[in-house]
Structures are given as C-alpha cells and as structure tokens.
Amino acid sequence: MSTVYIAGIGITPFGRHAERSLQALAVDAGEQALRDAGLQGSRIGIGFFANALAGRLFGDSTLGQGIFAALGINQIPVLNIENACTSGSSAFYLACQAIRAREVEVALVLGAEKMCVPQMGRLHSGNSDFDALLGMIPPASFAMRAQRHMYEFGTTREQMAAVAVKNRRHAQANPVALYRSPVTAEEVLASPMVADPLTRLQCCPIADGAAAVLLCSESVARRRGARVRVLSSILCSGSYQSPQDLARWETDFRGARAAYEKAGVGPENLDLVECHDAFSIAEILHYEALGLCPLGEGGSLAASGATAWGGKIPVNVSGGLLSKGHPLAATGIAQVVELALQLRGEARERQVGNAQVGLAHCMGGDLAADTKSFTLSVLAV
Amino acid sequence: MSGRNAAPKLPEAISNLVKIRHDGCLFLDGGRCRRCGQYSFPPQWRSFCCQDETQPVAQEGRGKIYSYTRVHAAPPFGLPQPYAVGYIDLEESGMRVFGLFAPETIDRLEIGACVQLQVRSLGTTADGEPCLRPVFYLQHSPEVSL
Numbered sequence: 001m002s003t004v005y006i007a008g009i010g011i012t013p014f015g016r017h018a019e020r021s022l023q024a025l026a027v028d029a030g031e032q033a034l035r036d037a038g039l040q041g042s043r044i045g046i047g048f049f050a051n052a053l054a055g056r057l058f059g060d061s062t063l064g065q066g067i068f069a070a071l072g073i074n075q076i077p078v079l080n081i082e083n084a085c086t087s088g089s090s091a092f093y094l095a096c097q098a099i100r101a102r103e104v105e106v107a108l109v110l111g112a113e114k115m116c117v118p119q120m121g122r123l124h125s126g127n128s129d130f131d132a133l134l135g136m137i138p139p140a141s142f143a144m145r146a147q148r149h150m151y152e153f154g155t156t157r158e159q160m161a162a163v164a165v166k167n168r169r170h171a172q173a174n175p176v177a178l179y180r181s182p183v184t185a186e187e188v189l190a191s192p193m194v195a196d197p198l199t200r201l202q203c204c205p206i207a208d209g210a211a212a213v214l215l216c217s218e219s220v221a222r223r224r225g226a227r228v229r230v231l232s233s234i235l236c237s238g239s240y241q242s243p244q245d246l247a248r249w250e251t252d253f254r255g256a257r258a259a260y261e262k263a264g265v266g267p268e269n270l271d272l273v274e275c276h277d278a279f280s281i282a283e284i285l286h287y288e289a290l291g292l293c294p295l296g297e298g299g300s301l302a303a304s305g306a307t308a309w310g311g312k313i314p315v316n317v318s319g320g321l322l323s324k325g326h327p328l329a330a331t332g333i334a335q336v337v338e339l340a341l342q343l344r345g346e347a348r349e350r351q352v353g354n355a356q357v358g359l360a361h362c363m364g365g366d367l368a369a370d371t372k373s374f375t376l377s378v379l380a381v
Numbered sequence: 382m383s384g385r386n387a388a389p390k391l392p393e394a395i396s397n398l399v400k401i402r403h404d405g406c407l408f409l410d411g412g413r414c415r416r417c418g419q420y421s422f423p424p425q426w427r428s429f430c431c432q433d434e435t436q437p438v439a440q441e442g443r444g445k446i447y448s449y450t451r452v453h454a455a456p457p458f459g460l461p462q463p464y465a466v467g468y469i470d471l472e473e474s475g476m477r478v479f480g481l482f483a484p485e486t487i488d489r490l491e492i493g494a495c496v497q498l499q500v501r502s503l504g505t506t507a508d509g510e511p512c513l514r515p516v517f518y519l520q521h522s523p524e525v526s527l
Contacts, residue, residue, distance in 0.1 A: 122455060128393070128394045130479075132457070133392050134480055136466065144450050196450050239429075246468065
C-alpha cells in the first residue's frame with residue numbers, strides 16, 4: 001500500500017458569492033490546488049467532485065465532469081459525491097483509497113456548494129422523511145443533545161457560548177472566513193433563540209464556497225517535495241439502534257477510536273484539531289468523543305481556554321464552521337486545507353507552533369438520532 | 382376534484398408508521414426481531430442484532446420525555462412557530478422515538494415527564510391544507526394532577 005500525501009491545496013473565501021457560479025468556485029479552488037502542487041492537470045488519475053445541494057437548488061446533477069473539463073482534465077474517472085455535510089470529506093476518503101491501493105498516483109478532490117440563494121429555505125432530511133415532517137431540523141437535533149448534556153453533566157449555556165466566542169476570535173486571522181469580527185459571550189447568549197438552548201451565534205451560518213485537495217502517492221510526493229501525509233482517513237455511518245444516547249455519541253466515539261487506531265496515534269499526540277462545530281454543543285461533544293477530555297467535561301474544557309489558539313490543544317483555529325460558514329460539500333475539504341497549511345507552517349498569524357499532527361473531523365445528516373455519515377482524517381508531517 | 386371534501390390526511394411518510402386504531406388511540410408501527418425480540422422503529426426488514434427477519438409490532442404512543450427543545454426558527458411544513466420536539470422513551474419497548482409536542486405543552490416540558498400520542502391539526506400548509514401531525518401531550522400536567 002502506498003502512503004498518501006497532500007501535494008496541493010486550494011480554497012475560495014467562504015461567504016456570499018452572488019456573482020460566481022458553483023462551477024466557477026470549484027474551478028477556482030481546483031486551479032489553486034494544481035498550482036500549489038506544481039502539477040499539470042494531465043497528471044490527475046482520478047477526480048472527485050463533492051456537492052450536496054445543487055440537485056435540489058438548481059436542478060443540476062453530475063456536475064463534476066464539466067468542472068474537471070473546465071480545468072483541462074478529461075477522460076479520467078470522475079465521480080460525483082453526495083454525503084450530506086461530509087460530501088467533501090467522503091470524497092477525500094475515496095481519493096485516499098485510490099492512491100493507497102496504487103490504482104492512481106494523483107487524485108484531485110473538489111468540493112463546492114452554493115447556498116446563499118433565495119430557494120435555499122431550511123435544511124432538513126427531505127420532504128418524505130418521517131422525522132423531517134415532524135419538525136426535525138439540524139439545530140433541533142443538536143439542541144436536544146445540548147439539553148441532555150446540561151441535564152446529565154451540568155454543562156452550562158456560558159460554556160457553550162465559550163465555543164462560539166473562541167472560534168470567532170480565531171477567525172480574525174483567517175482571511176477566507178465569513179465572520180471575522182470577535183463576539184462576547186453576552187452577545188452570543190443574547191442573539192435570537194434558534195432552538196433552546198442554542199442561539200443564532202451558536203449555529204453555523206450557510207455560505208457559498210469551494211475547497212480542493214490534490215493527493216498523491218509517495219513517489220510523486222518525493223519528487224514534488226510534498227511533506228504532509230495522511231496517517232488515516234476513515235468513513236463510517238451510524239448505528240441506528242434505539243435507544244441512542246444523545247449525550248454520549250456512540251458513532252463519534254467509535255469513529256474516533258477507529259481513526260486513532262489506524263493512524264497509530266492518540267489524542268495526546270495531536271497538535272491541533274479541526275472539528276465539525278456546526279453548533280456550539282457539537283464541539284463540546286466532539287472534545288469528549290475525540291478523547292481531548294473525559295466524558296462530561298467538554299463544557300469545562302471549552303471554558304478553560306485549553307482549546308483556544310496557544311492552549312494545550314487548539315481546536316478550530318480556522319474559526320470553524322461557526323465563523324467560516326458551512327458550504328456543505330466544501331467544509332470537509334476546507335478542514336484538510338487548514339491542517340495542511342498548519343502542518344506546512346504556512347498559516348501565518350494563526351500558525352500553531354511546531355504543528356506536526358492534526359485531525360479533521362466531520363459529520364453529516366441525521367438518521368434515527370444518529371449521524372448519517374462520519375469522517376475523520378489524521379494528517380502529519 | 383375528489384380531494385375537495387376528503388378528510389384531511391396525515392402525510393404518507395407518517396401514516397405508514399403511525400396508525401389510528403378504531404378507538405382513536407395512536408399506535409407506532411414498529412418491528413421486532415423474530416429471534417431475540419429486539420424492537421425497531423421504523424421497522425427493519427432484517428434486524429441488526431441477529432440479522433434475522435422482523436415481525437410487525439404495534440406500540441402504544443405512551444412514554445417519557447428523554448430530551449426536548451423549543452424551536453424558534455422559521456418552521457418547515459406549516460408547523461407552528463415556535464414548536465417543540467423531543468425524544469420519547471416508549472413505555473412498552475424502551476424504544477427512543479422522535480416526535481412533536483402539542484402546542485399548549487411546549488412551555489411545560491421536562492425531562493422525565495409522561496406523554497401520550499394524539500393526532501392534531503397544527504396550522505395550515507403552503508397548499509392551504511391542515512397541517513395534521515401526531516403530537517405528544519403531557520399526561521400528568523401539574524394542572525391535571527391537582
């Protein structure tokens with residue numbers, strides 16, 4: 001099996017791009033990744049295009065081939081990937097497999113989403129989904145986890161607000177983030193209630209944006225001088241067995257264990273984490289599942305400052321979904337872009353000192369009180 | 382135009398799983414593993430536990446609140462604003478199911494409170510049809526237990 005390396009990265013600013021099409025955003029990120037790697041498009045052996053919503057919002061389907069063609073890439077296998085919020089990281093997972101299996105030497109993963117359009121409406125699991133018809137929307141799903149976490153462990157609203165405050169503070173140093181102004185805990189708690197206890201500033205905003213990662217085999221990496229390697233990349237789905245424990249997310253714990261085991265590292269080896277902070281409570285739950293703190297202590301960890309830049313284990317130094325915005329299929333790839341920047345020592349003002357091992361964690365969709373999809377990747381130099 | 386005078390109906394994705402018995406009581410159509418009796422809702426063709434077939438089982442919509450939230454964001458499908466949802470631990474099987482709460486109960490919800498299922502009209506959908514839904518209402522609300 002070949003070790004997988006990251007040879008190139010690209011990302012557009014996240015936010016409202018009224019004047020740019022989904023395709024234009026994807027091509028922009030892809031072009032950056034090719035330039036960054038110093039590779040011709042003709043070297044790409046397989047292409048993945050991740051997108052979650054273009055079918056519903058624009059009536060488009062199978063967009064990837066056209067986007068790769070615009071980048072001058074044709075004839076190769078191109079796959080279009082939809083896997084809710086993990087669309088991008090699921091594509092990354094598949095690209096890793098293709099290289100690890102020595103099927104190809106170079107793979108290009110693009111993820112793009114355009115959500116800031118009038119027809120966007122509210123995100124849910126579909127018009128014929130039992131839970132969706134009963135009012136299940138993503139903030140409600142996480143609000144119920146928050147209620148349970150508060151009830152069992154005494155987690156407070158202030159501790160949850162601390163996550164939002166921290167990630168907004170981080171985003172000041174990230175030029176691609178949608179929200180780059182700091183907020184106070186008082187402002188977070190006083191923002192309009194979305195689903196009790198989650199206020200608006202504890203829910204990630206939608207955004208347009210694209211991100212790209214160019215992966216390669218060890219031999220290509222050696223020639224190109226690419227140093228960031230993938231220690232593990234896992235994808236799993238939920239258990240969907242009742243009763244699910246909303247305060248101890250079994251899939252989150254199980255996925256983390258699998259990724260650590262494959263990577264041969266543990267939480268104590270991590271220098272930074274990018275995790276799926278779609279809601280403030282989510283980051284707290286992920287601290288516990290990823291082993292950054294004992295069960296039930298995620299709230300205290302958030303309030304302690306240990307997960308802030310300069311702390312013991314910085315989490316979401318990019319600003320996270322809460323500040324960057326969450327263009328669904330770009331999100332999982334953007335996390336890998338951030339890790340690659342950090343591990344290459346090119347993250348400028350937000351650089352984590354001597355970053356050698358980083359973890360990207362993403363989740364998507366809601367089914368039977370569990371996630372539909374879970375991805376985790378561990379990267380190192 | 383045959384639909385004009387027809388009684389309002391539950392959306393199909395709901396009526397497939399929630400049945401109104403002749404006495405008006407609501408039941409959830411779940412499944413049970415033929416071998417070990419493990420419950421599933423929605424029913425599965427094959428069980429996770431024994432990888433065996435399941436048999437249909439109707440469960441009473443009665444249980445206790447495991448968690449809940451009041452949703453203040455703009456609601457989907459013509460649901461009221463705000464509305465409340467939660468997970469209910471069913472009495473018979475211990476299954477944890479997702480559901481809506483009756484509008485008048487949303488300020489009195491508590492983890493552990495007893496609830497029961499009922500069909501209600503919660504407003505009007507975009508097509509002008511009544512938004513019919515099964516909802517959990519509090520069984521022993523403080524007012525009643527006085």
